[in-house]
Amino acid sequence: MNPDILSELTLARLVLAPPGKGETASAVGRDLWPLVEDKWTKPGLARDLEARASGLVAKGLAIRLGKARYALTELGAEAALSLLGVNGVPRGMKWEQVKSKILTARALGLMPPSAKVQTHISKADGLRACVLRREHRLPTSDLPTPTQVLDLLAGKTVGARKSGSTEMRHALLRGWAEPFLSDLILTRLALVDGTQGETVSAVGKDLWPLMEGRMTKAELTRALEEKARDLTDKELVIRLGKARLVVTESGAAAALGFLNVAALPKGMRWEQVKGRFLTARALGLTPSSAKAQAHVSKSDG
Numbered sequence: 180m181n182p183d184i185l186s187e188l189t190l191a192r193l194v195l196a197p198p199g200k201g202e203t204a205s206a207v208g209r210d211l212w213p214l215v216e217d218k219w220t221k222p223g224l225a226r227d228l229e230a231r232a233s234g235l236v237a238k239g240l241a242i243r244l245g246k247a248r249y250a251l252t253e254l255g256a257e258a259a260l261s262l263l264g265v266n267g268v269p270r271g272m273k274w275e276q277v278k279s280k281i282l283t284a285r286a287l288g289l290m291p292p293s294a295k296v297q298t299h300i301s302k303a304d305g306l307r308a309c310v311l312r313r314e315h316r317l318p319t320s321d322l323p324t325p326t327q328v329l330d331l332l333a334g335k336t337v338g339a340r341k342s343g344s345t346e347m348r349h350a351l352l353r354g355w356a357e358p359f360l361s362d363l364i365l366t367r368l369a370l371v372d373g374t375q376g377e378t379v380s381a382v383g384k385d386l387w388p389l390m391e392g393r394m395t396k397a398e399l400t401r402a403l404e405e406k407a408r409d410l411t412d413k414e415l416v417i418r419l420g421k422a423r424l425v426v427t428e429s430g431a432a433a434a435l436g437f438l439n440v441a442a443l444p445k446g447m448r449w450e451q452v453k454g455r456f457l458t459a460r461a462l463g464l465t466p467s468s469a470k471a472q473a474h475v476s477k478s479d480g
Contacts, residue, residue: 186231187262188214191277193241193251194259194268201242201250204228210274214282264291276301287313289321296322326479344478348458349388355461356389361406362437363389365415366457368426369434370449376425379403385449389457439465451476 188211196202208221208228215224232249235241240255251259260267263281279301284292287300287309299305299322308328312319317331330342339350356363367385371377383396383403390399407424410416415430426434435442438456455472464471474480 189231190259201244201248204247351461352389357393365430365434369431376419376423379422
């Protein structure tokens, strides 16, 4: 901590003192202690506060009233307001308000602390969002919402290339899906009418967002053909023509086992399977849990 910060905090605290009455050094120390307890001991703070207060007096920024009471001069008050980045302190403003609004804004680099800034960071959600924005250098506005920060932070954690819940989900699944390519083929085919099946190219198109970055489209096509041959040999799928696949009863059962569910709701689409079952599996949650499905299908969850 910059040693001179103690002088600055002393100025900020004394600007709240009643005109002509000032404040005792012990009262100033008591209010500053939560901000500096990791850098000073209480005896050390008391000693250094006296030294800083004497320094303010020597510079004409404060005057001594009695043995250990200090008040700001007009010049000291101007210096305090400049430090806080405000034109004046509202009458009756308390030290807790100065800390939660003005000093917090300064610590976050949100200067000058406009009324909008003060309102935002004085609320727990606003403060959390701004702290995470600064600490993780997130590309948001100066006053982000918790949802914006959570979206970017979660996306950054899983390697998402842009914001948004869809890309974040795909990034999560990209880091998980490759070893389960055969299971994913069966799961995708289990959504199709068994008498008509699906083309390998259509399956590849749906699986591509889960494999992008892990392999090229050509490599995915080759991998799909290889897995399709293997699944055919195991009688989990059968071929209809050159490039159409149909899941067998055993293959459908294997897909349900992979998802850990007894059955898939009729009419369920691939996007819903990704958003609920596959996302739950990638997060280590029980895919068959309705609560888990509902939670992870929402962007906030």
